[in-house]
Amino acid sequence: MSTVRGVRGANNTWRKADDIGNEPGLQLTKHLLDNSIITVPAILQYSGDKNGDQPCMGTRTIILRHIEESKGKKLEKLELGDYVWKSYKDVYEDMLVLSKGVLSLGLKPKSKIAMFAETRAEWYVFSVACMNAGMTIVTLYTNLNDDGVAHGILETEVDTIVTSVELMHRLAKILPGNDQVKRVIVLEDQLDGIGDAKATLPSMEVLSYGEVRKMGRDADVQNIEGPGPDDVAIIMYTSGSTGNPKGVLLSHRNIFSAITAYVVQAHLSPGDCYLAYLPLAHVLELATETAIIAMGVSIAYSSPLTLTNTSPKIMKGTVGDARMARPTAMCAVPLILDRIIKGVLTNVERQGKFASKLFSASLQYKQAINGNGGVLSRFLDTMIFNKVKAELGGRLRMMVVGGAPISNRTQLIIKAMFGCTLQAAYGATETSACATSMDADDHTLGHCGPPNPRTIVKLDDWEEGGYRVADEPLPRGEVVVGGDCVALGYFKLPEETKQSFYEEDGVRWFRTGDIGEMDENGCLRIIDRMKDLVKLQSGEYVSLGNVEAVLKTHAVVDNICVFCDSNQNNTVAVVVPAAETLKKIAAGLSKNESDNLSDLCNDADVVKAVLKTLQSHGRSQKLNRAEIPTALFLTSEPWTPDNGLVTAALKLRRKPIVKHFSQQIAAMYASS
Structure with missing residues (x-):
């Protein structure tokens, strides 16, 4: 394979080389495009038909919930059992039934429905059901503050919110005085159902996920048309660093561009398992899970609070989700990887100076060879690193990291400890999360890969900061992203949309505000941020x-x-x-x-x-x-x-x- 991964074109633009990517992924992408399988519901239907009884979504059984008190604070601890799996056929049929259920509630195509819940199988299935019925999903991070959540609800004028039992108390604080919200649908807790949710919001219609599904089974709804590629799938509220969060308008075509990027980069197939724990309220996780479904891979649901044996909600003696699911692939953000590294190193230090020095020397050797392992590398894995790998299940082969720049040190240590590929990606909500991404066989450091398929990256001079495309030895400038991944704009913010988005020569572009450098292989390196640069x-x-x-x-x-x-x-x-x-x-x-x-x-x-x-x-x-x-x-x-x-x-x-x-x-x- 050629070392040239991104090809330079006219006007300081770069595209992905046509022959880069794994062959099955390239074939799958072509098949989806040729058959107009571009919307999120269409991909679930395609995979449901193809993969039938294969395991699709797994959720751990909650055996016991215990409340501990420590320093005046109440801490929830969970005893968890095995994963329980639903097949591809079951998940697709659930989605169809729920589509009929939401339509029988009186919701119409083109209407909006808000998702305010933690990542779980029901979140994904319900959201796709609403998309299948032609609706637009409004996604709200569960860790947005109350003002941010209230802003998203008010601005989009939703009358229906999907939430969890755990978040009902927050909605009870946010919704009083809001006359537009008429209905709350609650995703059940395994042990408590919807608890006292109906009493928490007595002035509203409160339904359980199960009740909506039953309504769908009983409904006489025919000929659900489904969305088109350019319909708005999501209004995704980004957690902006200043002011209120902005709602980014993402079409099905936008999301499809991120899906195909993952499919082309990932060497996964049925029999593999993806560990899902990042927020589905962000397009990175939503698109990744849809790509995983397109490839027929299983999804094991988790959370940052139950991920490992030492996660805060794991009861002593209970195995963390990663050890139980034994994933072969997962996504991460640099912050989580840095915490994993610090946790491993802290545990090693507790074993004494000799163990610490031995581990450090072994880690330095594996970092130095950077994936080019031999006999000694395999010996070190057997004697030392397999115990570390076991924390994430022992089978991890592939990790994709995005959300923020990752340091070379973090990248090398994760690859050395866990023996997996680590593919850095770059993007923003406005570019459907993924504009560029590394190839699995790329062991170089410090960059985030070439442009994804059907995506163009351009560099514009930023004279004030001293960054120019004519710079030597490598061109530098503000990163501008064009192509199918670029969002339709910001919801109800025409001036902000005009400032950040534009059309040129039939291509939609987004000004990222990031400063990039393109290397000799056509790979992007983020070197600065316009707002973060101080003279x-x-x-x-x-x-x-x-x-x-x-x-x-x-x-x-x-x-x-x-x-x-x-x-x-x-x-x-x-x-x-x-x-x-x-x-x-x-x-x-x-x-x-x-x-x-x-x-x-x-x-x-x-x-x-x-x-x-x-x-x-x-x-x-x-x-x-x-x-x-x-x-x-x-x-x-x-x-x-x-x-x-x-x-x-x-x-x-x-x-x-x-x-x-x-x-x-x-x-x-x-x-x-």
């Missing part, structure tokens, strides 16, 4: 996102925000520390390890030691002098969507963070 008084530019991505790879950092005043010559940072690592640093200073996290964060000696550690780490990772923080503030307060410091996708909200820590930032600059 120091000395004239040097600092990329805040890049500095944060580098420093976040250290074990002491759980989260970090770097600040850069253009009237200064240095950066400062606020860090949410990882508790276990911070206590080790404190112990090295002869501090009392039993001190609570807040006390350690306020200890001047501890802060000084953490700063010195991060400065050393930054230098080792090739940050320059101007990029390395000269002062540091530690906070024990976690950053969550609820307190408004991160988005629902866990991205930093810089303006709220600056406002929240304004006094500390001023003090750091005054002292540095």
Whole structure:
């Protein structure tokens, strides 16, 4: 296969080379296109007919729910049993019945229905049922704050919301005063059904998922026409870093572009298993699961709270979802991968200095060979890394990572620990999540692959930041994405749509605001973000996102925000520390390890030691002098969507963070 993966065309554009991708994936994509199987319901029908009795969706049985109290907080722990599977035929028939059920409720084609629930099989099946009935799904992250959820509900004027028992209490706070919502459909809990959901919202019609399915079985509904490729499938609310979340209008054709990208890149077939735990409220997970269905692969549903043996909701003695499902493929975001790495390294350190040094040396060797294993690599897997692999089931072959830039260090460590391919992808909700993605056989680092099929990537000069397509040795500029993946625009935001989207030569384009560089193989490397680039008084530019991505790879950092005043010559940072690592640093200073996290964060000696550690780490990772923080503030307060410091996708909200820590930032600059 040629090393050229992206082909340069006229006007600073790049496309994917036609022969790149696995052959079965290319054939499947051609078959779907040739037979006009482009909408999400059509793909489920195609696979339901083709794969029949093969396992499609698996959900773990909840045996027992136990509430524990710790430090005044109530913690839910679950005892879980085996996965229970539904076949492709069963899932498709459920979807058809639910389509009839929602139509029998009086909902019409082109109407909107909101999904506000955690990732689970019923979420997917119900949403596709609504699409099959010609409706548009409004997706809302469950970790959007209440104002964000209320904004999405009000703006779209939905009269029906699908939710879970666990989220009914939030809707009870959000919906009073909202006269437009008439109906709530509740996805049942395995043990409690819908509990007291009907009493929670007594003024509304409250139905269970099962009741809607029964209505569908009894309904006399004929000739469901289904959606067209250019109908709006989803209004997907993005968790913007400023202001209210925006509703992105995504058509079935948009989603299909992301589906085909995954199909062409993934070496999967019936018998493989995909572990689903990321939010279905984002197009990345929705498109991935639809691609998985198109390939006839099984989906085992999970959540970040039950993923591994040490996940917060797993009861002692219960096996985590990954060990039980034994997936061969999964998706992830860099934050989750960094936490997996920190968890593994922490467990190794507890085994003593010898075990820690042996593991470290073995890990360094496997990173150095980067997937080119021999006899020694297989020996190390047998003796050391198979125990690590077992945490994610022991069969993992393929991982796709997106949502944010991934560091070379994280990429190498994950591949070394788990022996899987790790394919970085790049995109935004406005480009159906996936504009470029790496090939499975690509072991190079630092890029996120060539453009996906039927997608064009263009670089535009950004003179203010000093990035130009004519730059040597490689062209640089703002990344502009064109093709079928580009959304129709923002819901009820014509000015914002006009600023970010445009048509040219029959192609729809989206200005991403990211700064990219195209390498000699036609692969995209994200090197900056226009909003994150700050010019120091000395004239040097600092990329805040890049500095944060580098420093976040250290074990002491759980989260970090770097600040850069253009009237200064240095950066400062606020860090949410990882508790276990911070206590080790404190112990090295002869501090009392039993001190609570807040006390350690306020200890001047501890802060000084953490700063010195991060400065050393930054230098080792090739940050320059101007990029390395000269002062540091530690906070024990976690950053969550609820307190408004991160988005629902866990991205930093810089303006709220600056406002929240304004006094500390001023003090750091005054002292540095």
